[in-house]
Amino acid sequence: MSLKYCALCKRNVEPKRAIGIGTLLLVLCTFGFWLLLIPLYRKKCPICKTTLLSGIENSIEDKKVDEIQIVETSIDK
Ligand SMILES: [Zn+2]
Numbered sequence: 001m002s003l004k005y006c007a008l009c010k011r012n013v014e015p016k017r018a019i020g021i022g023t024l025l026l027v028l029c030t031f032g033f034w035l036l037l038i039p040l041y042r043k044k045c046p047i048c049k050t051t052l053l054s055g056i057e058n059s060i061e062d063k064k065v066d067e068i069q070i071v072e073t074s075i076d077k
Contacts, residue, residue, distance in 0.1 A: 002014070002015070003056055004043070004045075004053040004054065004055065004056065005053065005054050005055065005056050006045040006047065006048065006050065006052065006053055007050070007052045007053070007054065008045070008048045008050050008052060009045060009047050009048055012056055013045050013046060013047060013053070014046065015043030015044060015045060015046070015053055016043060016044060016046045017038065017041040017042075017043055017044070018041070018044050018049070019038065019041070023038065023041075
């Protein structure tokens with residue numbers, strides 16, 4: 001269980017590999033050899049299917065940026 005931050009959904013999601021019928025056919029065609037390649041599949045957001053996933057830390061960094069912007073605007077006044 002490893003959560004990632006989805007940039008499109010703007011929330012933490014559990015990434016999943018998209019293994020469909022195409023993958024199963026490739027496994028059959030390669031006599032199971034393709035199973036070795038499945039771990040190399042890029043994990044996708046289960047909600048919007050994007051691969052634009054980053055660490056959860058990024059959402060915390062965004063908050064830090066907001067705080068810096070608030071400080072800058074208060075200096076202007
Ligand atoms: Zn998403």
